[in-house]
Amino acid sequence: xxxxxxxxxxxxxxxxxxxxxxxxxxxxxxxxxxxxxxxxxxxxxxxxxxxxxxxxxxxxxxxxxxxxxxxxxxxxxxxxxxxxxxxxxxxxxxxxxxxxxxxxxxxxxxxxxxxxxxxxxxxxxxxxxxxxxxxxxxxxxxxxxxxxxxxxxxxxxxxxxxxxxxxxxxxxxxxxxxxxxxxxxxxxxxxxxxxxxxxxxxxxxxxxxxxxxxxxxxxxxxxxxxxxxxxxxxxxxxxxxxxxxxxxxxxxxxxxxxxxxxxxxxxxxxxxxxxxxxxxxxxxxxxxxxxxxxxxxxxxxxxxxxxxxxxxxxxxxxxxxxxxxxxxxxxxxxxxxxxxxxxxxxxxxxxxxxxxxxxxxxxxxxxxxxxxxxxxxxxxxxxxxxxxxxxxxxxxxxx
Numbered sequence: 001x002x003x004x005x006x007x008x009x010x011x012x013x014x015x016x017x018x019x020x021x022x023x024x025x026x027x028x029x030x031x032x033x034x035x036x037x038x039x040x041x042x043x044x045x046x047x048x049x050x051x052x053x054x055x056x057x058x059x060x061x062x063x064x065x066x067x068x069x070x071x072x073x074x075x076x077x078x079x080x081x082x083x084x085x086x087x088x089x090x091x092x093x094x095x096x097x098x099x100x101x102x103x104x105x106x107x108x109x110x111x112x113x114x115x116x117x118x119x120x121x122x123x124x125x126x127x128x129x130x131x132x133x134x135x136x137x138x139x140x141x142x143x144x145x146x147x148x149x150x151x152x153x154x155x156x157x158x159x160x161x162x163x164x165x166x167x168x169x170x171x172x173x174x175x176x177x178x179x180x181x182x183x184x185x186x187x188x189x190x191x192x193x194x195x196x197x198x199x200x201x202x203x204x205x206x207x208x209x210x211x212x213x214x215x216x217x218x219x220x221x222x223x224x225x226x227x228x229x230x231x232x233x234x235x236x237x238x239x240x241x242x243x244x245x246x247x248x249x250x251x252x253x254x255x256x257x258x259x260x261x262x263x264x265x266x267x268x269x270x271x272x273x274x275x276x277x278x279x280x281x282x283x284x285x286x287x288x289x290x291x292x293x294x295x296x297x298x299x300x301x302x303x304x305x306x307x308x309x310x311x312x313x314x315x316x317x318x319x320x321x322x323x324x325x326x327x328x329x330x331x332x333x334x335x336x337x338x339x340x341x342x343x344x345x346x347x348x349x350x351x352x353x354x355x356x357x358x359x360x361x362x363x364x365x366x367x368x369x370x371x372x373x374x375x376x377x378x379x380x381x382x383x384x385x386x387x388x389x390x391x392x393x394x395x396x397x398x399x
Contacts, residue, residue, distance in 0.1 A: 006378035008282055016383045018347040020374040021162070021190060021323050024213040029278045030271055034218050037267040049266070056270050057259065058249065063273040064211070064223055067287075069198030073250075074231075076224050076258035077269045081189040084208025084224035085110045085156070086237045087258070088185050089117045092154055093233070096122030101147055101155040101182065103128045107162045108354040110187050114156055126152070130166075132327055132352070132370070133315045137169040140319070145176045154183045159209075160190035163350045165323035165372050166315060167195065174203045190214065192223075193279065194322055195291060199225045206230065212268065214322075214376075216275040221268035224258065236261060282377060290377060294322035297375040301384045305373075308388055309399050325372040327352065329395060333369045339394045345387055348372050 001016065008027045011017050017025070026034075041048040057077065065072040078084045094100075100118055102111065104127050118125045128147045134140050144157070155177050159170050174184045185206040191197055193214030199207055207225040211217040226234055231254040236242075242256035280286040283293065302314035302324045309326045328336070328349065337349040352370045371391075373384060392399060 001383055002378055002380040005282060008278075009378055011378065014344060016345050016386060018345060018373045018379065018383060018387065020376040021165075021213065021372065022348060023219060024210075024216065025376070025378075026212075026218050027216050027275070027278050027282075030216055030218065030275050033274045034267050034271050037270055038265075041265075041267065049263070053266055053270075054249070054251075057266065058251070060270055060272040061255075063276055067197070067215075067276055068192060068209070068223070068225070069202075070200055070225055073252050073255075074199070074225055074228060076226070076255045078208065078222050078224050078236075078258055079220045079264070079268075080212075080222045081187060081208045081210045082109050082113070083237055084206075084222060085185065085187060086113045087224065088206045088208070088226075088234065089113050089154075089156075090237060091233060091235045092117070092183075094118075094121040094123045094153060097151060098123045098153045099149055099151040100125050101128065101144070101152050101177075102126075103130050103144070103157065103161075104353045105130055105161040105164045105166065106156060106158060106354065107187060107189065110156065111354060123153075124151075130164075132164050132325070133313055134166070134319060136316065137172065137318050140166075141169055141172045141176055144173050145180065148177065148180045148182060152180070152182050154185060156185050156187060159186050159188040159207075160194060160321045160323070162189070163325060163352055163354060163370055163372060165321060165325040166319050167321040168319070170204070171202055178203070190321065190323075193287070193290075194294075196288070206234075211272060211275070215272075216279040217271045218268040220265070221272065226254065238262060291322070293377065294375045295320065297379065297381065298322045298324050300381055301373060301375060304381075304384060305388070308392075322375045323372055324375075325370045328369045328371050329399070330368050331395070336369075336394060340391075343390045343394065345390070347387065 009025050010028050062072050065075050100123055102114055126147050128144050157173055158168055160167050177184050183205045186204040188207050188209035190213055192209040192211055205227050211221040212219040236258045238261035240261045242260040245256050283289045298320055305326050306314040333349045333351050340347055349371055352368050
């Protein structure tokens with residue numbers, strides 16, 4: 001671990017934490033700020049939620065819009081990326097015979113949402129098989145574009161895949177799909193704070209990303225970016241007062257509908273600006289240095305692990321985010337994960353590929369399980385050296 005930087009977090013000192021990618025980890029200063037908000041809310045809930053909250057959300061949404069490169073009017077706050085995915089898929093106009101496109105690396109929860117919508121609306125799902133470690137960005141783009149059919153209406157594409165830990169060439173994929181008349185929904189669950197973002201330059205029709213993974217906000221904080229031409233017909237997964245609430249202070253119907261889905265705890269959204277500032281102050285170069293440090297460590301870890309996992313090449317620098325995955329010998333993922341927990345490591349071991357639904361027209365490709373490690377400021381190279389000291393003895397087959 002990096003003792004100096006780990007002091008910003010309250011992580012259990014008995015564990016080597018290599019799983020920032022699952023739920024993130026909230027810096028202690030952000031935790032304290034949220035606690036102060038909760039006390040303020042409980043002192044006068046009506047004042048806090050009904051009278052003061054809108055202006056505070058506007059301030060935090062503006063900070064987030066600047067961070068991800070878009071107009072504030074094109075951004076709505078949502079509880080998590082899965083909610084954003086469900087909202088877009090549930091609203092998207094599909095007819096029987098239409099087709100949806102997705103890769104076999106898509107996160108299981110979002111694949112479930114895609115397949116459920118397809119079943120409900122009589123659409124078909126085409127699945128693009130991607131290698132666990134593609135040889136190039138061009139290979140990924142070509143595989144996606146080659147799967148488009150005349151009936152393809154919408155593609156769900158990861159920005160950073162979950163199990164395989166790939167930074168997909170999202171901009172090139174979007175441009176290629178748009179050239180074929182296909183709308184694009186980007187699953188950016190891992191994007192914000194992980195890689196530099198500019199929604200306007202990226203060009204997706206829809207992008208949803210979690211702030212609670214790599215940006216350092218409390219959990220339950222995410223955003224949905226929607227291009228203006230889609231905002232009138234897009235509806236949230238939960239319909240509430242925002243459907244007919246008066247519009248004030250420049251807020252849009254799109255934002256009103258998404259940001260008031262019933263009574264909930266808004267304090268994670270209220271921590272966005274503080275989290276951006278707190279994380280950005282941890283190193284002299286701010287957010288650009290955070291992202292480059294984490295990816296540089298990931299490159300070092302990839303090269304180190306490639307020597308241990310026989311016959312496997314690490315993913316190229318261009319496709320490598322701040323996480324690294326390698327294929328493990330077949331076996332029970334849960335057993336190995338728990339063995340690693342007992343040894344003092346928090347690191348995910350996942351079935352590969354993610355669950356594939358029977359409505360898909362293409363079966364999954366490679367099967368087995370993967371080990372994924374994350375790289376955040378509190379980690380250093382010794383964490384991964386210690387992991388590899390114990391992993392071979394816990395895996396019931398040669399690596």
